[in-house]
Amino acid sequence: MIERSAVKILVLDDESFMLKLLSRVLSNLGFTSVTLCDSGRAALDQIVDAETSPNLILLDLNMPEMDGIEFVRHLVERHYAGSLILVSGEDERILQTAEKLVQAHKIPILGHLHKPVKPDALSALLETWTPPLTDSPKAAKKIYSADALRAAIDNGELVNYYQPKVSVATGEVVGVETLVRWLHPVDGVVFPDQFIGLAEAFGLIDDLTQVVFTKAVAQAKVWQQAQLPLRVAVNVSMDNLSSLNFLNFVADLVGKVGVAPHEMVLEVTESRLMQDTRAPLEILTRLRLKRFRLSIDDFGTGHSSLAQLRDIPFDELKIDQGFVHRAWADETLRAMYDASLALARQLGMEVVAEGVEDRNDWDLLRRTGCDLAQGAFVSRPMLATDLPGWVEGWKERVRTELLTQATNQMI
Template sequence: MHVFENVLIIDDDPILRAISQAYFAALNVKSIYVAGDGRKALQIICDQAGDIDFILCDLNMPELDGVEFLRHLKDHNYRGSVGIVSGEDMSVLEIAGRLAKTYELNIAGMVQKPLRKPDFDELIANAAKCLEEDTASSRRAVTPNELAAAIEADQIVPYYQPKIAVADGRICGVEALARWQHPDTGLVAPDLFIPCAEESGLIGPMTQTMINQTVADAARWTGQKIDIHVAINITPHLLEARTFPDKLASTVHKAGLQPSRFTFEITERTALQSSPLAMEVVARLRLKGFDISIDDFGTGMANLEQLRDFPYSELKIDRSFVQGATDDRFARACLKASAVFARELDMRLVAEGVSNQAEWNMAVEEAVDEVQGFLIARPMPASEFEAWYKSHEGVVPLDSIGQLQDDTGGDADHCSLDAVLRLVAG
C-alpha cells in the first residue's frame, strides 16, 4: 500500500499530528514532516524543493489557514497529492475541494475529523490513483503518424470491463475500452492517444477496428454460451455519417449476431448537436435494434437537451458523481436526479466507477440497474474476461461484493495508542 517517500502533515492539533505520524510511520514512509500552520508548511515545501509526495492538510489553522495554503500550493506548481481534513461542516470541506480542483491540484479526498484508519487508507488509495494518472498524463503524447501505424498494425485492442445487474449479481454485459498494445512500451494510456485520434481525424478508423474486434469477440462468446450485452464508445463525429447505421448492422449480421446485443455509448468530449442528420442517424440505429447510451451523464456536453432530442435507451452516470456521492451532497443530489430521469423516461440506469462497498450500497439505494467499476473487476483482455466469466459461472453473488475489494489493512480503526503516546512524549 505504501506509495510515498515524503509526507507533510499540517495540523495545529499536536494529538492529531501524532496520530497521523503514527499512521505514516507504520507504512514505512521515508520522511514525515510536520507543521502547525500553512506558513511553516510552505517553508518546508520550499526547503524540500518539490520532494513532498503527499500532504495531509487541515483547514482551520492560525497564521495561514488551509484554504490560503491551497492557493499557495498552486503558485508553487505542486504536483503531489493532497488530502483535506477538517472538523468544519462538510460543506466547507466540499468547497475547499472544489477550489483545489480549480487550481488543478491532485485531491485525494476530503475527510471530516476525527480521522479513523479507514479514512487514512482511503486517502492513500486515492492519492496513489492520482499519482498514476498524473504520471500517465505527463508521458510523451503520441503523434498522428504513430497512431495511424498502430491502427494499421492492429495494436489498438479492446479491453473489457464487466457490468453486473444490481438486482441479482448477474454478469449482464461489458464495456469495450480501447487500449494501445505498443510492442516496445506496453500499454499506452487512453488519455494519450484518444485525444490524438479525435484531433487528427483517426477516430473513425480507430472506432471501426474496435467495432470489428468487439463483434468478433461477441460472436466467439456466443459459442461459449456467454450471452451478454457489449457496449462500444462512439463519438458524435461518427453520427455525421448517414451510412453508419447500415454499416453497423451489416457487420453485426455477418457475424451471426443481433443488434440488440450491442449498446453504443455516445461520449461527451465534443458536443452532440441536435442536427437533423445526427437525429436521423441515432433514430435509425434504434430502429435497427441497437441500444444507445448517453455516456458520462451530468458532465461536459452530456445534458438535458440531449435527453430530450435523442432516443436513448440507457443513461450512464459519470464516475465523478458516483465516486463523490458518498460524501458530497451535490454529487448525491445529481445521482438521485439521474435516477429519477431514468425511471421517468424508461431508460436503463448504469453507474460507472464503483470502487468500494459504500458506492455499491449507494447504487442499491438509488435503484441503479447495472454497475461497473474496480469493485467488480478492472478492464481485461478478451481471453481473461472469458476465464473470469466462467470462474463466476455468469453470476457474482451479492453477498460477496464487499469481499471483491483489496484488503487494505487490519481490523483496527485507529492507530496504535502506544505509538501515539510515544510520539507525543517525544
C-alpha cells in the same frame, strides 16, 4: 513505522486559539516538530526548498488577507511537495470543492476536518500520511503523433478489452463494454486517454472506431456460439455520427456477421460541443429504428446531457462514476446519483452505474434498485479469452456474497 517527531507540520490559521489547540493535539499525538503561522505570508516564508519545507500543512480556508484557496495557488507556484489537510468551519460542500481543487493541482490531500477539530478525527487522517517517493518520480505520459496512431491502426496494434456489466438484482452477467487499448511495440499497453483525443483531432476516429466495432461484433458472435450471449457495447464519438457512412457501416457489418442489432449497444459520449447536431440526431434516430441499443455515457458530465435525453431515444443511461463511488457516504454525490436514477426511471430507461469500486457502492445500488453495475468491484477490463473463466468465478462469488448478505439481513 514513521517517527512522528520527525514529521514537520505547519499549522496555518488566523485564530490564535485554534493554533494553540491544534498544537496541543499534535503534541499529544507525538508530533513535536510543529510550526504555527497566523497568515499566509508568514507560512509561505517557511516554504523555501524541499529540505526545509514542512511535510504536512494543516490549512484553514477562510482567513483575511490571503485565504486558503489563494495559499494553495502559491504552493503550486513554489512546487510544494508535501501534503495538506483542510481545517475549516465552512460547510461540507465548500470543503469538498476546495479538496477537489487541491487534487486538481496535484497536491496530495489527506482529507478535511470541520472545526472544532476532534483529536481522534485528526489522528485518523495523520495515520494515512506516508512520505513521498522522491526516488521514483512518476513518468510523464508520452505524447504520440498522428502518424504513429495511423500506423497502429493499419498494423493491427489496437486490441479490445471488455469490462463486464452485471445485473444488480440477480448478479447475472448481461453485457460488456468494449475498451480499446493500443499494444505499442515499444511502450506496451497504451490507454485510450492517450490517443482518442488525438484520433478526434486528426480525423482518425472513424477508422479507429471501425476497427474496434468490427472486432467487437466478431467477438459477440463467438460468445453467442459458445452459449454466452452478451450485449456488447462500443463507445462512439459524436464525430462518428457526422456522416451517414457510419450508419451504413454498422448496419451492414452486423448483418454480414449475423449478430442482431439489439445485441450491440452504442455508448455515446459528447466529448466536445457539436456546432450542428442535425446529422448526429438523424443517424442516432435511424440506428434506433434499426434496433441498435443506444446508451448515453458519463451522464451529467457532458455539454448538454439533458438536451440529449430530450432529443434522442436512448435505451440506457450510464451514471458517471464521479456520482457513484462513495455516494453512500457523501450527501452531494448521493443527491446527484438519486436524481439521475429517478430521471432514467421516469423516462423508462435502463440504468448502469459506473465506477462501482467496493462493497459499499454495490450495496447502495442494491438498496436503490439500480439495474446494472460496472466497475472494479465487479471486474476490471479483460481480454476476451479471459471472460468465460471469469464468468464462472463471478457466479460463485455472487452466490456466496448474496447468500451472506441475505443471511445477515435475516439475523
